[in-house]
Amino acid sequence: MGRPRDALTGVAAGRRRRRGRGEQPVVPDAQFTSYYGRPVVKRPVWRTLDIAGYLFVGGLAGSSSVLAAGAHFTDRPTLARAGKITAAGGVVVAAVLLVHDLGRPERFVNMLRVFKPTSPMSVGSWLLSGYGPAAGLAAVSAVTGRLPRLGTLATVGAGLIGPTITTYTAALISDTAVPAWHGGHREMPYVFAGSGASAAGGLGLLAAPVWENTPARRMALMGGIVELAAYRLMEHRLGMVAEPYRTGTAGWLVRASEALTVAGLAGAVLGRRNRLVCAVSGGALVSASAFMRFGIFKAGVASAEDPKYTVGPQRERLNARDGSGIGRV
Amino acid sequence: MSQVSPGPPRMGFFTDTSVCIGCKACEVACKEWNAIPEDGLNLTGMSLDNTEKLDANTWRHVAFIEQRKPLAFQEPGVRHTGPVPDLATPPAEAPMTPMTPGEPGDLRWLMASDVCKHCTHAACLDVCPTGALFRTEFDTVVVQADVCNGCGYCIPACPYGVIDQRKEDGRAWKCTMCYDRIGDGLQPACAKACPTESIQYGPLDELRERASERLDTMHAAGVTDARLYGDDPNDGVGGTGAFFLLLDEPEVYGLPPDPVATTRDLPAMWRHAALAAAGLVGAGVIACLRSS
Numbered sequence: 001m002g003r004p005r006d007a008l009t010g011v012a013a014g015r016r017r018r019r020g021r022g023e024q025p026v027v028p029d030a031q032f033t034s035y036y037g038r039p040v041v042k043r044p045v046w047r048t049l050d051i052a053g054y055l056f057v058g059g060l061a062g063s064s065s066v067l068a069a070g071a072h073f074t075d076r077p078t079l080a081r082a083g084k085i086t087a088a089g090g091v092v093v094a095a096v097l098l099v100h101d102l103g104r105p106e107r108f109v110n111m112l113r114v115f116k117p118t119s120p121m122s123v124g125s126w127l128l129s130g131y132g133p134a135a136g137l138a139a140v141s142a143v144t145g146r147l148p149r150l151g152t153l154a155t156v157g158a159g160l161i162g163p164t165i166t167t168y169t170a171a172l173i174s175d176t177a178v179p180a181w182h183g184g185h186r187e188m189p190y191v192f193a194g195s196g197a198s199a200a201g202g203l204g205l206l207a208a209p210v211w212e213n214t215p216a217r218r219m220a221l222m223g224g225i226v227e228l229a230a231y232r233l234m235e236h237r238l239g240m241v242a243e244p245y246r247t248g249t250a251g252w253l254v255r256a257s258e259a260l261t262v263a264g265l266a267g268a269v270l271g272r273r274n275r276l277v278c279a280v281s282g283g284a285l286v287s288a289s290a291f292m293r294f295g296i297f298k299a300g301v302a303s304a305e306d307p308k309y310t311v312g313p314q315r316e317r318l319n320a321r322d323g324s325g326i327g328r329v
Numbered sequence: 330m331s332q333v334s335p336g337p338p339r340m341g342f343f344t345d346t347s348v349c350i351g352c353k354a355c356e357v358a359c360k361e362w363n364a365i366p367e368d369g370l371n372l373t374g375m376s377l378d379n380t381e382k383l384d385a386n387t388w389r390h391v392a393f394i395e396q397r398k399p400l401a402f403q404e405p406g407v408r409h410t411g412p413v414p415d416l417a418t419p420p421a422e423a424p425m426t427p428m429t430p431g432e433p434g435d436l437r438w439l440m441a442s443d444v445c446k447h448c449t450h451a452a453c454l455d456v457c458p459t460g461a462l463f464r465t466e467f468d469t470v471v472v473q474a475d476v477c478n479g480c481g482y483c484i485p486a487c488p489y490g491v492i493d494q495r496k497e498d499g500r501a502w503k504c505t506m507c508y509d510r511i512g513d514g515l516q517p518a519c520a521k522a523c524p525t526e527s528i529q530y531g532p533l534d535e536l537r538e539r540a541s542e543r544l545d546t547m548h549a550a551g552v553t554d555a556r557l558y559g560d561d562p563n564d565g566v567g568g569t570g571a572f573f574l575l576l577d578e579p580e581v582y583g584l585p586p587d588p589v590a591t592t593r594d595l596p597a598m599w600r601h602a603a604l605a606a607a608g609l610v611g612a613g614v615i616a617c618l619r620s621s
Contacts, residue, residue: 032580033578033580033581034580034583035392035394035580035581035582035583036375036378036583038381038382038583039490040489040490040580040583040584040585041485041487041488041489041490041585042384042484042485042487042490042491042492042493043485044481044484044485045481045484045493045494046481062609063609066609066610066612066613067613067616067617069613070613070614070616070617071617073617074617074618074619076617101480101481102478102479102480102499103477103478103479103480103481103494103498103499103500103501104477104478104479104499104500105478107459107476107477107478107479108478110459110461110476110478111458111459111478111480113459113460113476114458114459114460116455116457116458116460117599118455118456118592118595119455119456119457119458119482120456120595120598121456121458121480121482122458122459125458159610159613160610162609163605163606163607163609163610164602164603164606166605166606166609167602167603167605167606167609168602168606170598170601170602170605171595171598171599171601171602174591174594174598175456175486175591175592175594175595175598176456176482176485176486176591177452177485177486177487177488177490177588177591178485182591182594185594185597185598185601186597186598186601187601188598188601189598189601189602189604189605189606190601190605190608192605193605193606193608193609196609197609197612201616214616215616215617216616218612218615218616219612219613219616222612222615222616223612226608300485304485307580307583310585311580311585311586314585314586314587314588315580315586315587317587318586318587
């Protein structure tokens with residue numbers, strides 16, 4: 001990151017808007033003071049591939065368990081098996097990503113040292129240690145045909161814990177001082193649930209034959225629509241802090257995700273009798289979910305790196321409370 | 330059950346930036362005592378601040394701010410009216426001398442030693458999944474290096490951007506308020522080293538009283554910009570154990586003007602996450618219904 005050398009404090013603040021594509025501002029940027037343009041909060045040290053990847057894989061796995069359980073009890077064996085295998089594979093990948101991201105991977109088991117409801121990461125660790133074995137057992141039973149009763153029980157368990165795996169990660173990232181994440185803490189769980197459902201539906205469309213894929217299509221439709229709507233609501237509520245979602249890498253990731261979701265849903269509905277169209281649409285939906293999670297991750301990092309997203313809303317809040325500013329007696 | 334001893338009072342820092350001279354003795358003393366690794370000798374061009382920020386290897390950071398703002402009141406007490414002693418450059422030829430006319434007091438220099446705030450409601454502590462971060466008997470917040478697994482959650486959770494990861498060791502580090510000194514009745518290294526008593530250490534109640542008196546004195550002297558930062562138990566972090574007397578708005582010093590512990594909104598986040606998860610179950614049921 002370049003260091004602004006002319007940033008006398010008391011003068012201008014936020015980094016200049018880069019010229020080029022992207023939405024043009026209707027209102028000129030408000031000016032905020034900062035200390036040489038340096039960030040106020042620290043950007044997450046999490047690696048993008050690990051943690052954005054986990055947000056996607058966890059969402060896909062958790063939602064797939066729901067779809068798999070539904071398919072299991074309504075006698076759609078191919079769809080059920082695909083969902084169970086996705087969930088089990090996903091949870092293994094998730095565990096690898098999470099442990100790999102630790103500064104001290106050999107101490108991963110310290111995650112289970114305490115249970116803290118004030119820490120979404122602690123809650124998530126416990127959820128994952130319940131979900132992982134359930135999803136694994138359900139998949140093994142589905143593939144081998146052994147232990148059908150235990151498999152059914154595990155399918156139910158994974159189907160019930162799975163949704164929490166999909167949505168707790170929204171609380172995880174929102175429970176930070178990162179402006180673009182914390183500001184969206186009300187809508188983020190719905191964005192994640194929608195994105196996860198859409199991905200699970202997409203995977204079902206990819207894997208199941210046309211006579212079994214109705215639940216996948218419905219799941220994708222419900223998820224995709226909720227995701228798009230909740231995301232728009234979040235963007236609206238964020239105000240100026242929505243800017244990092246519209247610009248830079250995050251901007252194109254989110255736009256690509258929205259386009260892929262719309263295209264995938266359209267294909268899934270219009271091409272419902274064609275196996276190939278269904279599969280391609282499903283692939284589009286799965287990748288849309290990944291793009292959305294990476295976009296949200298990148299937007300959060302960008303919002304933490306520029307002090308204007310931290311100072312601006314806080315200053316506005318203070319000015320609204322009393323015109324004079326903090327502690328001025 | 331035997332009587333519970335009341336324990337020591339809450340200890341804290343009051344950093345009075347109006348008497349900070351920017352000597353950075355606090356930074357050096359902190360590094361020395363806590364054996365913090367060297368982290369680069371850079372020239373940043375940010376006034377005399379070559380430390381830049383608080384992070385894993387900097388637990389005290391002196392900020393330097395040069396402003397085009399008048400000082401409240403200046404009285405040097407020395408009149409340069411007599412003859413000028415011999416100089417290498419005759420005053421008439423020098424571009425600027427102490428007597429060069431100009432607008433008086435249109436430049437001021439702010440210096441402030443920043444540190445971990447040891448919040449009443451500490452977000453870093455709340456989100457720590459391993460219990461490595463804990464609250465001490467002095468009501469300070471400390472990381473146990475032998476427990477921390479470097480998950481990094483505390484880092485974006487801190488509303489002040491204090492705690493950070495030490496790259497070469499993977500764990501999170503920050504100011505401990507010299508937990509290993511104050512237990513023995515010693516002052517933290519930074520306060521001990523401060524030559525102007527800009528950094529004052531003591532029971533928080535006493536410090537708050539002292540700070541409030543100091544603020545009154547400054548206002549009476551005409552320094553109307555002076556304000557306390559972090560002393561209000563009703564702010565977004567419940568007040569801080571390390572608080573400050575500032576001469577300008579907090580953001581000028583790189584401090585957030587209205588920090589909030591992120592976990593204040595966690596109940597709402599859990600509610601929405603639970604509702605969204607329930608919705609997902611519902612969606613699964615609806616998706617699999619067979620039309621009869």
